[in-house]
Amino acid sequence: MKLLPLALTTATLATGLVATSASAADLSVSVELPRINSASYHRPYVAIWIERQDQTAVRTLAVWYQQTRNNEGDGKDWLKDIRTWWRKGGRAMTMPADGISGATRAPGRQTVTMPGARLSGLPAGQYNIVVEAARELGGRESVRVPFRWGAANTGSARGATELGAVSVTVTR
C-alpha cells in the first residue's frame, strides 16, 4: 500500500462524506488515527459500520483503502485484512462504492458524516458503530461505540494501538 492524496470526487461531496459541519448531518463519527512512529509506516485500511446489538452488520458507512494498483498488487487485494468487516458484510459489497469508499487517511482526526436522509430505513433503537483498522506491517484493532438512533445522543470509546479516540454524535 502507498500513500495517495485523497481526491474528492463530486460523488463523495454530494453524498455528504465530507460535510461542512456535523450539525448538518444526523450521524457523525469521529475517528482518531494515531501517529505511529515507524520507519515503514503505512496508512491503515479502515472500515466504519453500523451493527445491531447482536453484532450483525446493518450498513457500511466508510471504507478507506489504497485506490490504485502498484507493483505489489491492487489495493482491493488487502480488503480482507479488515477481517471482521470483511466477514460481516464487506465481502458482499462491490468496491469502489459511491459515497462509502475512499483513499486511506492520514494520522489525525478524521470525520465521517451520514445525513439522516440516507439512513431513513434504519428503525429507531440501540446500535453500535464499529471502527476497524488494519495496518500493513502493523496491527489490527476494532473499537465499538454504542449509540441510539432516533434521538440526539453521543458516545465515545478509545482504542489502544491502531485507533485513538472514537466518538459518535447523533443529532435529530
Place this chain on the structure above:
Amino acid sequence: MTHFKTAAAAIALMAALAAPLSAQAHRQWILPSSTVLSGTDAWIGIDGGISNQVFVADHNAMRFDNVKVTAPDGSTVAPENLMQGKYRSTFDVHLTQPGTYKIANASSGVMATWSLNGTPGRWRGQAADLAANVPAGATDVVSAPFASRIETFATLGEPTTTVFQPTGVGIELVPVTHPTDVVAGEAATFQLIRDNNPLADAEVTIARGGIRYRDNPEEMTVKTDAEGKFTVTWPEAGMYWINTAWRAGGPAPEGMGRGGPPVASASYVAVFEVLP
C-alpha cells in the same frame, strides 16, 4: 492409477492404505497458504505431506497425481508450478472467479486378494478392471471398495456452495457452517456423508497445527450424530486438520488391518483455516 512393478511396492502401498485406520498412522495433510481472499483475482499455494505431526513436513511428500481443483462455476482448474519435494509437494492455484474453490486429492477403487495354487495374490485399481486382473483359476477371491479424500477450500470474495455438491463416492463434507467462514470462539457445524448417506456415529479427530511449538497436542475428538453432523467450537485461531475413517464392520483391532482379505473402507481429511 499407476501399475505396480513389484509385489513389494504393492504390499507397501497396501500397508499405507491400511495405515489411516490404525492409531499410529502417519497423517496426510494439505496446507493452503490462504483461504479468505479479496480483490479481482488471487493466488494461493498448497503444500501436501504425510507425517506424524500435521503440517510438519518431515517424513514424506504427498503425491498430487490425482489432485483436482474445482472452481465456483464447477469447472476444473489446472494446478500450476507443481513440484514434488523430499518432504512435501507443492502447487499454486490462481483464483480468477468470485466464490469458493475446492482443492481435493481423492482416489477410489477396489482392492482384491486371491489365492492361486497356494500363492497369495493382490491387486488394486478401478472396479471396471477387476475381472481382467484376477488370474484364471484363482480361488478365495475377495474384493472391497476403498475411497480416500483429502481436501481444503479457499474463497475469493463471498463464499459459495457449488463445490460441495457430493460426488457420491466415499466420505464427503456438507457444510452447515461454511469452511472458509470459521472463527475462533464460534461454534461450527458440518455434516459428513458416505456414499451420499449420513455417516452417523463416526469419530472425528480435530488437530490444530503448530504442535511443534507447544507441549500439549490439544487434539479433540467429537462424534457425529444420527444425521452425520458434528459441531466444534474452535478454541483458537489456526490451521485445523479434520479426519475421520470408516471401515465395514468397525475399525480393526489395534495392530490388525495389515494383510488379510480387504474390507470396504473410506477415509476423509479436511483442512480449515480458523481466523481470529
